[in-house]
Amino acid sequence: MLPAQPLPVQLANQTPFRYFCNILYNFCMPYMSQPFNLHQINSFLTVAKCGSFTRAAILLNIAQPALSRQVRLLEESLGVELFVRHGRGVVTTAAGQLLQTRATHLLEEVEATASAVSAIAGEVTGQVIFGLIPSVAHSMAGDIVQRFRENFPRVSLVVESAMSGTLQELTEQKKINLAITYEPYQRRNLRCTPLMEERLYFIGPAQCPTASAAEISLQDALQFPMVLPGNNHGLRIMIEKAAAQVRLPVLLDAEINTLALQLDLVRRGLAHTILPLATVLRSVKRGEMTACPIVSPALTRKLVLATPADRPTSVASMRLQQLVEQAVHRQVASGEWPGAQIGR
Template sequence: MEIKQLKALVTVAEAGSVTRAAELLHLVQPAVTRQIHALEHELGVPLFERTRHGMRLTEAGSSMAERARRVLDELERAQAEIRPTPNHVTGIVTVGLLESTLGILAEPLVKAVTGEHPGIELRVLTAYSGHLRQWLDDGDLDLSLLYNLTNTPSLHVRPLIQEKLWAVAPPAAGLDPRHPIPFEQAAAQPLIVPTAGHGLRILIDRAVARSDVRLTIVTATNSILLQKKLVLAGCGWTILPAAGIADEVGRGLVSAAPLRDPEISRSIVLGAPRTARRSAAVDVVTREIVRQIRSAVRRGNWPSALLDSAEDDRES
């Protein structure tokens, strides 16, 4: 089994055709076909179904392609780490960010890492906490922000901040960040909420159980961006972490206030696999994530967030 065969497998799988894969690999089409056939012969199973609409992975092919991607990614990372670059930390670091934190963290994190450490290639993926945790467990991420998680056998978790959830409404509702509103008041409004199973929805449902109120749900979605867009369009209120709507509140596009009775909050942590060897590049990015979060909280850019007590102790 050769690296070029794995590259051919992954490229054909992603492109959906041998012709397109050959263009991407800068090879002639028969060469790519030979590599796929050689790999199928060695494994003893077909990896693709040839259809009128292109090349479609078989079940065995899907399994092989997933592992081939990881092999190729690890080789690329190893090359980046050991490539001689005087006076620079080098390597590829893949970071997971919660969707609700992108507005506060993504830009300053990327600017800081690329500006101060040009030898590091930073890859940023975003998803819900559950998906990010799965990607950490699968080895697809080096680090990730998660929430409401403690140490597990597979993950080391560093608590960073506690933040409150806010009611978010059109400007005419007149919500004021300085004056928390009862959860019951928000629950009575037409609500755009996360879909069942989403981490934020779980927190909201727990508050419902504690307060014995009923939600007035008009729409459920798996997109925080869509939640905000629907509020901006006047379709109802929503409930989000303060970090996710700080920019819109600052520009007066929405009104928002923390919730009380009960207060709803989440703990944001930084997770990393226990078994993975930590490269110098991963250590650099870890420090930068923590630094950017501390800075955002202390400058007031992360509303109603408090540094975890252990994090405060580390800094002092």
Template sequence: MDLRQLRYFVAIVEEGSFSKAAVALRVAQPALSLHVRNMEASLGTDLLLRTPQGIRTTPAGRILFDNARAILAQFESTKRAIVSEAGDLSGEVRIGLPGTISQILSVPLILRARELYPRVKLRVMEAMSGFILEWLRDERIDIALLYLAVDERGVKSYKVLEEELCLFGPASGIAGVETPPDRPFLTTEDLSAIPLILPSVGHGLRTLVDERLNRGDITLETVIDVDSYASIKECVDHGLAYSILPVNAVAEEIAAGRFVSWNIGDPPFSRTVHIAHAYERPVGEASMAIESLCRETLRDLVRSGQWRARLVEGAAPQAGAAASS
């Protein structure tokens, strides 16, 4: 076995399917299947099982997966140290981030990039996901983090995490409006009686909220449409209405006692974060390194509790990558 086979195997297990791994790795699906068959023949045992829920490892496959991840992590760490010492990795990498992601990811990512790749110029561009996707299509950015999956000619995405959404409002309450009930979580029926400030129709977050409520035939009381997360928080702070945003987007205000929040739904109301990239144009080593570093930073933020989210199985493809809100 070689490193390439280990990378392919790890990606297949993490993605949960050959087709998803093929997209993430930018490798033809039949080639992945052939590599697994060759590995199984070499080891004399089955490594993977196909189930209705996706790919699962056999006991032998789990041993290989755990050890392969450790080997690959050590190899990548060694390679980064050597490349950083040699100072060979250079160039500009442009990454597009929605505002709610940028406020938690940008600084840690920039600091790590400066430490590991001092000759790489990282350019962070912030906008709503729809604009970011257009930038990716137009080749104005190299990597994108988005709230919607993308699978179209020239652009692919893969899931990395699911972040929780919450209802939040001013700690002092809103004049003339009953405070939401004090429960472990609010139902969609509870939301129907609450005046809300949300992005306008067509915005990714608004679409997600509308779809969730439409399942129960619930109508929202939207009093203001605002297409800016910062402005939404300002309006809430002034007591105009409540709103729904990722927990991380209002964590600082909640900690400071300005806002209070309520969980929504059981299971929790959440949305998925994707990394998207354009797969039909050349990808430089610097771009691939920054994308890998972005995934690592995301994982560390979640595991440390700084990002209230759940890592998605398959969040670490082994080759190039970089999708709406």
């Protein structure tokens, strides 16, 4: 049996993360020849990320001498130098790079464990960085954020909106915890849970010749000048591939990565585009735009919920995922997300 060690600090008013750090530290301390603690690890990681003791001290809200002392004690405990100093700041040594990689995973596990322990007591804490593509942010972000804040007031929720490819990169880099995005076209280090499959529509201005049409073939749609996102965007790739299959070019009038500006050009009658109906449903109902389903072939896209494949999912992230799935089911079932069906 491992000997029980009394905790030398008062834990009653500490956050779950600090509570768990102290438990882990006091548990491991008797078996370490040169003990160090997770606060030193966190200080090291912050300096490594900032590349500067000055910037790291500001970020951590502690005095720079105190931060330098924590890192020095960590170096003495490990018997290695972790940083090389230069005129513009610091860079990690080979040992520092190894510690940065492994310590990052360690703190992720600690935070996930602390969150899980807190959840057992009925309290979900922590932070979730949530990414959404603009079309989803426009349609359901408000509902999701409101329900999440009502149910989990002690979780800090940060919302980012960006194009699908950008969200996938940020999630893969662990800068976003989970993101609603389109299914990746290339292999990525992501876990993807299907949400829905939605049909794509030809979107035109109110006076568009297709306004009264029940549907439009892809060949006919490609006769109109288009405003589309850049050629590295998933939707653009899909449209270009579909156009190649029917041996027609895409008449690109403007290449714009901002959804709001794309829609403004369409509304003004300057261009046309291809999007899910839910993205423009309000404008269509107001008579500002027209939407016609594309056929021969029909174009569909899969919406997924992406999380980093090699990072533990916190309880807070899991709770948000549940709310997202409920919101999707609710909107598809009610007809608020037309042209869509629940993904498999």
